[in-house]
Amino acid sequence: xxxxxxxxxxxxxPHPLAALVKAETDNVIVARAKACLPGGYGDAALAPRGAGxxxxxxxAAALKVHRAIQAVExxxxxxxxxxxxxxxxxxxxxxxxxxxxxxxxxxxxxxxLAAIVASRRLS
Numbered sequence: 001x002x003x004x005x006x007x008x009x010x011x012x013x014p015h016p017l018a019a020l021v022k023a024e025t026d027n028v029i030v031a032r033a034k035a036c037l038p039g040g041y042g043d044a045a046l047a048p049r050g051a052g053x054x055x056x057x058x059x060a061a062a063l064k065v066h067r068a069i070q071a072v073e074x075x076x077x078x079x080x081x082x083x084x085x086x087x088x089x090x091x092x093x094x095x096x097x098x099x100x101x102x103x104x105x106x107x108x109x110x111x112x113l114a115a116i117v118a119s120r121r122l123s
Contacts, residue, residue, distance in 0.1 A: 048118040076120030
């Protein structure tokens, strides 16, 4: 992460959770290969089967909260937190960012897995 070179984020807990989201996506490819299904799938396969889950997916896509734990966006957020902390002489902004990322990642991991299982990607 770019901003981690500028300031060490004292809480690496969100990073393994973000890696889990990526691993869930990669496991779809592996599962499809093991089932002798083609590598690609259409946009229709991404839509969850249930209406409630489809609504939640659209809301998450509109809010784009998942981007807060992606590498580039998180690097920029860490940089902003570091500047705020340097200006105020503490670690409050960094701690708030870490807690926010933990909450986002903690919700995103099971929600992403649920979306995969409820979609038509595995069939």
